[in-house]
Amino acid sequence: MALFTVNNVKLKGIASCVPSKKEFNRDYDWIEEDERRMLIKTTGIDERRVAEKGVSTSDLCFAAANKLMDTLGWERGEIDLLIFVSQSRDYILPATAVILQDRLGLPKSCAAFDIGLGCSGYVYGLSAAGAMLATGGFKKALLMAGDISTVSLTYKDKSTYPLFGDAATVTALEYAPGAAPMHFNLQSDGSGYEAIIIPDGGVRTMPNPGTFIAEEKEKGIVRSRGNLWLNGLDVFNFSVREAPPNISELMRFCGTAPEEYDFFVLHQANKLMNETIRKKLKLPPEKVPYSLDKYGNTSSASIPVTISTLPAESAQGRKRWLLSGFGVGLSWGSVSLETEDLVLPEILEV
Amino acid sequence: MSIEEFILKIEAEIEELPKGRLQPETNYRQIPEWSSMHALILIALAETEYNVTLTGEDLRSCQTVGDLFQVIKSRT
Numbered sequence: 235m236a237l238f239t240v241n242n243v244k245l246k247g248i249a250s251c252v253p254s255k256k257e258f259n260r261d262y263d264w265i266e267e268d269e270r271r272m273l274i275k276t277t278g279i280d281e282r283r284v285a286e287k288g289v290s291t292s293d294l295c296f297a298a299a300n301k302l303m304d305t306l307g308w309e310r311g312e313i314d315l316l317i318f319v320s321q322s323r324d325y326i327l328p329a330t331a332v333i334l335q336d337r338l339g340l341p342k343s344c345a346a347f348d349i350g351l352g353c354s355g356y357v358y359g360l361s362a363a364g365a366m367l368a369t370g371g372f373k374k375a376l377l378m379a380g381d382i383s384t385v386s387l388t389y390k391d392k393s394t395y396p397l398f399g400d401a402a403t404v405t406a407l408e409y410a411p412g413a414a415p416m417h418f419n420l421q422s423d424g425s426g427y428e429a430i431i432i433p434d435g436g437v438r439t440m441p442n443p444g445t446f447i448a449e450e451k452e453k454g455i456v457r458s459r460g461n462l463w464l465n466g467l468d469v470f471n472f473s474v475r476e477a478p479p480n481i482s483e484l485m486r487f488c489g490t491a492p493e494e495y496d497f498f499v500l501h502q503a504n505k506l507m508n509e510t511i512r513k514k515l516k517l518p519p520e521k522v523p524y525s526l527d528k529y530g531n532t533s534s535a536s537i538p539v540t541i542s543t544l545p546a547e548s549a550q551g552r553k554r555w556l557l558s559g560f561g562v563g564l565s566w567g568s569v570s571l572e573t574e575d576l577v578l579p580e581i582l583e584v
Numbered sequence: 585m586s587i588e589e590f591i592l593k594i595e596a597e598i599e600e601l602p603k604g605r606l607q608p609e610t611n612y613r614q615i616p617e618w619s620s621m622h623a624l625i626l627i628a629l630a631e632t633e634y635n636v637t638l639t640g641e642d643l644r645s646c647q648t649v650g651d652l653f654q655v656i657k658s659r660t
Contacts (some may be wrong), residue, residue, distance in 0.1 A: 272600065276621045393620070467640035470624055474631050510628040514635075540594055 235566075236420035237487045240311065240364035240581040242409035247577030249302035250403045250542035251380075252283040252529065254583040264389055265454055273396055278505025282399035282530035285382045289584075290324045292334055294402030295378040297584050299338055302404050303432035305579050308374060310339045317363050319355040319534050320402075321562070322382045323348060334378070335476025345372070350428070354420075354536035355379055355500045357569050360405070360557075361418045367409045377405040381533035383462065386432055388448065390456035394464050395458045399530030401540035403451040407575045408578075412571035419484040422474065426564035434459040469561060473507050475569075477560045478514040484556070484568045490515060494554055495570075497544075501559040502526045502536035534559075542581050547575035585635070585660070587653045592647070597625050604639055610652035626652065634660055 241528065259280050274280050303310065309537040316338075318331035326509065328398035338470075340346075345366075348494050351358050356379045363377045380402025387395045423574055434445040445460045457463065478499070498517050500508050500571075502525055512522050525532070532539050537557050543548075560566035590602050591627040600617060612618060623643050630638040638652070646652045 268600070268617060272619065272621050276624065415654075465622060465640075466620060467627070467643075470627055471637060471639055472630070475637060506624055506628050510631050512634045 240416040241370050243367045244410050244413040246404050246406040248538045249298040249579050250539045251298040251582040252401045253285040255284050257284050265392050276506050278526040279530045281528050284384045285400040291320050291322050291380045291402050292330050298404040313340045315372045317377050319359040319379040320578045321352045349484040352533045354559035354565040354567050356537045357559045373409045377409045380535040386462040388461050390484045397531045399532050401532035401535040401539050403535045416571040417488040418569050420567035423564045425467045426544040429465045432560040473560045474510045477511050481568050488570050495556050496553040498522050498556045499537050499540050546578045557572050590653050610649050
């Protein structure tokens, strides 16, 4: 069972970066006005950030990493671990983390690799970075999590286009003997791999002349095999079925009660789904922040972006957090952790 | 739980729906404004109000509000 504890690791700060270009769902004229109003109300998403063509996730990470290292006063030469969590890498190969090691001026003594997860990716990334730091062999790590999702979307698919926004984040972690433990509960169910998928473009089905031919699946959904496909009902059922027990089990494992947490930060899927999870867990709304309204579903970046939208003073002092991601894979996981004077620079725009 | 309560709860969640429009024998999919968003709202309502999981398959196989109510009732 993937319930485990990581000791001696401190989460120091989080920086987020988004494209400056905004799109508004109120202007999404592929659907009628009534449906648009209903969509905004149900998903909670009105504004989203959209990257210009050619801008990659790593460009946003680069800006966020420089900002965070400068704010923390971290030297480039001190970083010995870089993990890049994303489903929108710069190239099929090589790994984007390795490119970023050089671009950021990090030393060759830095280990760098990618993790290919989305909604659950931030929690998985924290577990990997945390476990490596906990060995004491690494001292300072940058965990990058983000996605340019909009490149895989088509305007003519109402089931995906209005949901996703682009964003990237960098989290600074360090080896700190005596730091409060981080507890994790990680899970997977690959039987649901088709619920969120880009069918073509990988090795299973390489890009071919049919990849970009759009077909109407149902009213309002015209898409190709190169686009992101989302089965909203299945993902909804999965998330409300699996996320609450995963979170409850984690709290039992670490012996905490909901009242002991300052914030529960959930992957930003959509308002209706997240509110259903919140109500099932009986969590008070003021402890469950949202960034959906301004940024949409930002995939692997959604948890740290949501933390970045909190007023900086709310992270001052000792805070206890429960973070939970769930979705594409299907993959899900939660972490319970504590921070002290977490550094939260303002969200960057590029 | 009664079907009248169930209908009141649906009306509370879907403001666009004129009151009294839904009856036990109403085929919800033939409501002109019906969309996949409404399906999600019903699933969310079943989860939070009755702690019952409705699947996409349930929504496809049921015809009327009464059918849905029976599915929820059988699982509580």
